[in-house]
Amino acid sequence: MxxxxxxxxxxxxxxxxxxxxxxxxxxxxxxxxxxxxxxxxxxxxxxxxxxxxxxxxxxxxxxxxxxxxxxxxxxxxxxxxxxxxxxxxxxxxxxxxxxxxxxxxxxxxxxxxxxxxxxxxxxxxxxxxxxxxxxxxxxxxxxxxxxxxxxxxxxxxxxxxxxxxxxxxxxxxxxxxxxxxxxxxxxxxxxxxxxxxxxxxxxxxxxxxxxxxxxxAGIQIADYLASGVLPGRWGSGTAAIVPHQAFECADGTIMVAAGNDRLFRRLCDVLAVPALAADARFATNGARVQNRVELIELLHAEFAKAGSAHWLAALDAAGIPSGPLQTIDQVVAHEQTKAxxxxxxxxxxxxxxxxxxxxxxxxxxxxxxxxxxxxxxxxxxxxxxxxxx
The missing domain is CATH 3.40.50.10540 (Crotonobetainyl-coa:carnitine coa-transferase; domain 1)
Structure with missing residues (x-):
């Protein structure tokens, strides 16, 4: 009852x-x-x-x-x-x-x-x-x-x-x-x-x-009014955080969001390139934004060395936000969606x-x-x- x-x-x-x-x-x-x-x-x-x-x-x-x-x-x-x-x-x-x-x-x-x-x-x-x-x-x-x-x-x-x-x-x-x-x-x-x-x-x-x-567009408008610089086009990335975008692995694409300096250092450890985290061009988020193109090329080269499952497992173990790029059929069948x-x-x-x-x-x-x-x-x-x- x-x-x-x-x-x-x-x-x-x-x-x-x-x-x-x-x-x-x-x-x-x-x-x-x-x-x-x-x-x-x-x-x-x-x-x-x-x-x-x-x-x-x-x-x-x-x-x-x-x-x-x-x-x-x-x-x-x-x-x-x-x-x-x-x-x-x-x-x-x-x-x-x-x-x-x-x-x-x-x-x-x-x-x-x-x-x-x-x-x-x-x-x-x-x-x-x-x-x-x-x-x-x-x-x-x-x-x-x-x-x-x-x-x-x-x-x-x-x-x-x-x-x-x-x-x-x-x-x-x-x-x-x-x-x-x-x-x-x-x-x-x-x-x-x-x-x-x-x-x-x-x-x-x-x-x-x-x-x-x-x-x-409120953030982009605030940025423009503060700097006078029009927002760029960054594909899967974002203007103010680097790296925060999709990367091509050996067999597919994953999204990685290393949203602060601590997470970037962890990412460099996962990719076995710790020297990048100490490099003055990339040591802070501001520096990484300034040197975006060069850094992203280096990271793409590392991600291409292994498959997406390998990198996702390593990124999860390191506590770095990441995930696969799913299609809608995968989304509706995903256990998280069901739960x-x-x-x-x-x-x-x-x-x-x-x-x-x-x-x-x-x-x-x-x-x-x-x-x-x-x-x-x-x-x-x-x-x-x-x-x-």
């Missing part, structure tokens, strides 16, 4: 209702985070095809792109046309009667056009937390410009220091600004909900892809997704749900009780 202490705790956001007027990735990712933490998330989609991301494949699972499943599981779906006055009225009533939070990432002015903007919604419901997720923020010459992650990676400078010296520009092949903006949205919403507990008042939270991208219970199957068994990277009391939130069909929950506009998808 279970005791009270054995009973699972409710998730932190149980009882919170989120209406997501969102598409693509930023707002849906924020909605997925809040839903995984226990909130009920009602997704508003266009009746003409739904969220664009439903078609962002292959691969497709059960008629929708795998990407769509990854960030929309556990939600309800209402398909509607905001330009239909009756349907817009019904959505306003849904928000008034049930919503604690609204997430929206329509193009600039999109929600205001239909009487669903932040000012209108907070006048109607002063306790509402309303979050705008935009491309370039709420001020400035680009405020009305549409934008996607690759464009923002270019405009923010992120692409200027990505890749190897001399290579053509490339982008980070993860939508870091979309997903990062979703994270900032979730943080802002949680902070606003926390304040609402004390004041009873809602507020407007605003985040954008451009602001997120600038924040990712952390990171991969979750949707309740209908259709898709496997990555769970939220947070645990409470040693347990990851188990709420996964399933991915809704387009318009599957239109009945929620008729003021029926909320249902778990």
């Amino acid at each position: 279970s005791t009270r202490d054995d009973m699972p705790k409710p998730l932190p956001l149980e009882g919170v209702c989120v209406v997501e007027i969102g598409h693509s990735l930023a707002a849906p990712y924020a909605g997925m985070i809040l839903g995984s933490l226990g909130a009920t998330v009602i997704k508003i989609e266009s009746a003409e095809g739904g969220d664009y991301a439903r078609d962002w494949g292959p691969p497709f699972i059960d008629g929708a792109a795998a990407l769509f499943h990854a960030v929309n599981h556990g939600k309800s779906s209402i398909a509607m046309s905001l330009s239909n006055a009756d349907e817009a009225d019904a959505l306003r009533e849904l928000i008034r009667s049930r919503a604690d939070v609204v997430l929206q990432n329509l193009k600039a002015g999109g929600t205001e056009k239909y009487g669903l903007g932040a000012d209108d919604m907070l006048r109607m419901k002063p306790s509402l937390v309303y979050c705008n997720l935009g491309a370039f923020g709420t001020a400035g010459p680009l405020r009305d410009k549409p934008g996607y992650d690759p464009l923002v990676q270019a405009l923010s400078g992120l692409m200027s220091f990505l890749g190897q010296p001399g290579e053509p520009p490339s982008r980070i092949p993860v939508s870091v600004n979309d997903m990062g903006t979703g994270l900032w949205a979730a943080i802002g919403v949680l902070a606003a909900l926390f304040r609402r507990q004390a004041t009873g008042e809602g507020e407007v939270v605003s985040v954008s892809l451009y602001e997120t991208a600038i924040s990712w 952390l219970d990171l991969l979750r199957i949707t309740d209908d068994g259709a898709a496997t997704v990555v769970g939220v990277p947070i645990s409470f009391g040693g347990a990851r939130p188990a709420q996964v749900g399933r991915t809704p069909k387009l318009g599957e929950h239109n009945h929620l506009l008729a003021k029926t009780p909320l249902e778990t998808p």
Whole structure:
């Protein structure tokens, strides 16, 4: 028989209702985070095809792109046309009667056009937390410009220091600004909900892809403003720590992060080149940064003398952070991934997704749900009780 202490705790956001007027990735990712933490998330989609991301494949699972499943599981779906006055009225009533939070990432002015903007919604419901997720923020010459992650990676400078010296520009092949903006949205919403507990008042939270991208580049920007020197392109390495990059062994590539002078001396001992640690060109991290090219050539030559398994075992024994460069199939099969219970199957068994990277009391939130069909929950506009998808 279970005791009270054995009973699972409710998730932190149980009882919170989120209406997501969102598409693509930023707002849906924020909605997925809040839903995984226990909130009920009602997704508003266009009746003409739904969220664009439903078609962002292959691969497709059960008629929708795998990407769509990854960030929309556990939600309800209402398909509607905001330009239909009756349907817009019904959505306003849904928000008034049930919503604690609204997430929206329509193009600039999109929600205001239909009487669903932040000012209108907070006048109607002063306790509402309303979050705008935009491309370039709420001020400035680009405020009305549409934008996607690759464009923002270019405009923010992120692409200027990505890749190897001399290579053509490339982008980070993860939508870091979309997903990062979703994270900032979730943080802002949680902070606003926390304040609402004390004041009873809602507020407007605003985040954008451009602001997120600038924040990712914060260290490089601080370095440039201090030195006047533009950031370099270091491939797998980093500007301010050497050696802290990938090395080619006789049979593969490994990552080595000798992040301080003590670890560098240990690395030199492992490679049987202790004289390098005493060399004035390499004795301190500052000196190693100044003489990066020469040092890295010497280290590459040593790593090439043996296989990756040999070096990884020796580096582990010496306490030097290191590891192999794994492909995604290796990552999902890795015992560490399994031990952390990171991969979750949707309740209908259709898709496997990555769970939220947070645990409470040693347990990851188990709420996964399933991915809704387009318009599957239109009945929620008729003021029926909320249902778990």
